[in-house]
Amino acid sequence: MKKLNDYLYSGDTVLRILKRYADDLKQSAKETHNQIDLVHCNFLLQIAELWQHNDFLTSQSQRIREFYKFMANEYPFLAFTFKGRIKSLIRAEAKFNGYIVEYIYKYYIEQGNYPSLPELKNCLNCFRDLIAYRIVISLPKCHLKEGESCEDEEIKYLYDVANQLLGFLEERGFTAELSSLTGQKKSPLLKESVSPYYRDYIANSESSGYRSLHITFYDNISRSYVEVQLRTKEMDDFAEIGPANHLGYEKRQESERARRDAIPKGENIYFDDAYERGIILHQLELSKVDVNMFSAVNNSLINDGCGLYRGRLILPYEHLSRFQNDLVD
Structure with a gap:
């Protein structure tokens, strides 16, 4: 079985490794x-x-960026960041294998047998x-009126941004x-016209406490899908460096062990391969990896x-x- 881990010690560039x-x-x-x-290979390509x-x-x-300029004009009192990224090779590989494990496990628990090859390919x-x-907003406290809650006001602005975003990008x-x-x-x-397009993890917060608004677009010019996430700074901190990040990791470890226990080894090669690839990828010691333009002291300092x-x-x-530039006498 071919595994990504076997290619991460050559000192090569990430594109050559891929x-x-x-x-x-x-x-x-x-x-x-x-x-x-073969589907996995096409995903990597x-x-x-x-x-x-x-x-x-x-x-x-x-x-x-046009929406960034619109926001700067529409909400000059807000601080906010726009960030964009292509999913990393390690996280993409983990997610692909994770989908296989999750889908086969859920199918097995519900049906008592394994999905057909066409069903499995379709799930991928x-x-x-x-x-x-990702758009992250923050409202300076100096802009709050007496009696207003910073969290409540930020959430109002976040939904307002969400209401504007869909039509703007379309x-x-x-x-x-x-x-x-x-x-x-x-x-x-959320306006009735835009609500069906958002995955609202604020009104529908997850057990980890994770909160965010997610929406997916198809870019007709580049012919690719993109996801946009909208968060307040507090939500972003919670997801990136707070309990949601840590709890998610612990829950994933527990659920992976449960899935392996439920499905006997050797009964489904697709589950076995995906499970092993996912486990060894999670156990990767990044400080020992040798990839051009990448270095790590440990799994945190990267x-x-x-x-x-x-x-x-x-x-x-x-x-x-604009309030961050104000000088108080």
């Missing part, structure tokens, strides 16, 4: 008649194509966040996808200049509130 892994995986898939590995096609990324980020046609943008070549979050509560702060672990940055913009 190509070698994809090429070897394709050859192995042909020899073993493993159609899921899709990531490589995103990394190399700078023209469409430039076009896309410029159109996203679901990646919409290989390119993602005028610039994007088409919003209907939300895949079923049975969700609807916030009265300097990633190539998109191996943190993702390739494609859009960094920051807007300071």
